[in-house]
Amino acid sequence: MDKKITKTNHRRYIKPALFSCFALLVGFGAYSLSQSAEQGQMQTVSKAGLTVSSVISGEFRNALNIRGQVVPKTTIFLDTVSGGRVEGKLVEQGVYVEQGQPLVQLSNTNLQLDVMSREAQVTEQLNFLRNTQMTMTTNGLNLKRDLLDIELQISHLVRRLRQSEALLKEGLISQDEVDEIRQDLRYNRDIHELTLERQKQESSIREVQLAQLEDSAKMLQNNLQFARKNLESLQITAPVSGYLSELDVQVGESKQAGARLGQIDIPGEYKLAVSLDEYYLTQVSLGMAVEISHGSNTLQAEVSKIDSRVTNAQFQIEAQLPSGIQDIKRGQGLDAQLMFSDEQAQATLLPRGAFYTTSGGHWVFVVNSDGSQAARRDVRLGKKNQHYYEVVSGLAPGEQVITSNYGNFDKAHVLNLTN
Template sequence: MDKKIEKKRFNKKTILMLVGGAIFVGLVAYGYSLSLNKVYKADPDKITINKVLYGDFEDVVLLNTSVVPLTSVIVSSPEGGTVAEIFTENGASVVKGTPLLRITNPNALSNYTSSETSIIEQINQLRKLRLDLEQNQRVMSQDMMEIENSLRTASRKYKIDSVLFSKKVITLQEFNISSQDYEYYQGRKKILREAVKQENQSRTMQLKQIDFSIGRMNESLETIRQNIENMTIKAPVAGRLSSYDPVTGKSYNANEMLGKIDVLQGYKLQAGVDEYYINRVKEGQSANCEFNGKTYRLTVKKVIPEVTAGQFQIELTFDGASPEGLRRGLSLQVKLTLSDNSKSLLLAQGQFFQSTGGSWAFVIKDGKATKRNIKIGRKNHLYYEVLEGLQKNEEVITSSYDQFNQYDIIEVSK
């Protein structure tokens, strides 16, 4: 009898076709994944790799500072003009009042001379008015003396005539004449006394006004003479002359800086600080520096918040006397403490921060580095403080990402 032969479901040919199809799909999928994840093969000798550490984060910033005098006084001319003579050179030690240079300004000098002449004339007129008032006072005093003398004479005659009239030695008409003279001089004295009183009050007020006006005019006169004298520029304080480079014949505007005088009473430090720290640097913070093998403590004395070329300026003063041997223009490295130390994850500083802003980094695992989002906190001169995204002992590429910034995977070949 014939037997029915069952056809096999998977023959050899079918299996080979299925395996081939699977391989093809895998290759397609791998190629697609490669198209999504760009790979860059990096030479480990040309990149920097650092491990994430755990330890004390020292919240400090290193500053390159310049030594400047504790106090400097600007030298300027209150009046503009042209340099006529130079008496002192830059760097010279001067005492207060030392002549530095002389400027000329013919127009200003002419104006000062005219004003001086006018004021002197006004002062002379006021002095003449004062003399006239004093002369008038003497005249009224003489008049009062004459009236008082006439009154005394009339008074004696009146008293004598009163006795004679009572004894009927003289007539009534004669008595009336002496009586009228006595009353007349009494009235005149009263009127003149009132006039003298009013004149004295008026003269006192006028003399005060005259004295006040003369005083003010003398002050103006002194100011004018001082301005003329100020055309010879003198040292306002004792110290060392710096930033001083006048040229004979050069013109300067009024109050334009001609130089500085460094008062030799100690030094302070000036530094430019990266604008990254502008909200963290404050007056009163502590710092320290080394000089000639010794460590000195300092304090932030002034913070100038204006940012120029990515930096703002601060001034630091020594806690105590300035170190011996310190000189203007020296450079010192200062360690400025922003806050107390704290335990943190630490990642060495590197150029990657300029490429990513600290928002992500390439983290290495099994020879491949992939992008990972991270969060960076504070930084000091050595490390960044890691807040999120990394674990202790993980390896991170910390050098520049400029060459492979657009890649997703970095193969670090050995």
């Protein structure tokens, strides 16, 4: 016999209960998300770890803090001319030397032999020149003697011809004898003309040969003087008076021709050499003002040289220091400011701080009037110097800005500040 199944009352409440649980889960999730979002926009921070600075209005000096090294304005290098073996070191590094003072003595056997060989060549050439001059002089004298003989012979023939013509008229001699005398006279006159031409040509040739020989002798003498100067240069002397800042020689060592032995610094004249980041290469120009701190004084200088070659991401500039500065030494380090602009215009200024590494200068946290909160605000910063950023927009003088590092709350939009 079939039995009728009846529904219990608790099953009718299952579906409403499931819908209620689902609604509770959705509501809890939405609440959690809203709490999370609120936590991301607002954060509580203690004032103890913060640096708060005031935005001010003042003169902005567009300058860069630099540190340079004092180097001599003028340096004279000591190099060998011919090289050789170091026989003596006559002074020590660091002393003051006078112009012409011997510093190092070298020896060079090959150079000495070369000088002796050149001397022998010059002597030989000079002897040859003298012999040639004597030969040419003798030839010239012989030609003059021949001319005298020919002129004498012509004179005799002219006299004989005159006498013969007179005798011919009287019939005492024949016509043939007179013709023979005339022929001899004509021959001697032709020989006289040829001798004169020969004398003229040999004189021209002699002048050219003598000039060439004299030039050759002068060249050999100049070479000899040059070799002797090289021999004299084996003794290294001070070309100017100054401080011998470097002298790298040891007795017994050999130095090649052109080797650098040391340098002399001219006293009282210095310049400041500074290495700058390549970022400033396009911003630096000749004549730019440099303020150098020296003790309690500030020295005014200008950029005198820019070496645009970049090495290890840096380039070098130089500034001439004023003459007559006391208590300054080669190699000394000095602090200075490179003035990018002489103008000191009024500007809104924000003190520099670690916040820049996080925000990049695009936004800051501005503290409200009662100091309880700080809100994130977009700003625009311009140039910077040692102490301040120039504020282009976004801040006004008198406002308070957190300038310490934002690393712990860089995602927040509002900070609750607690003591």
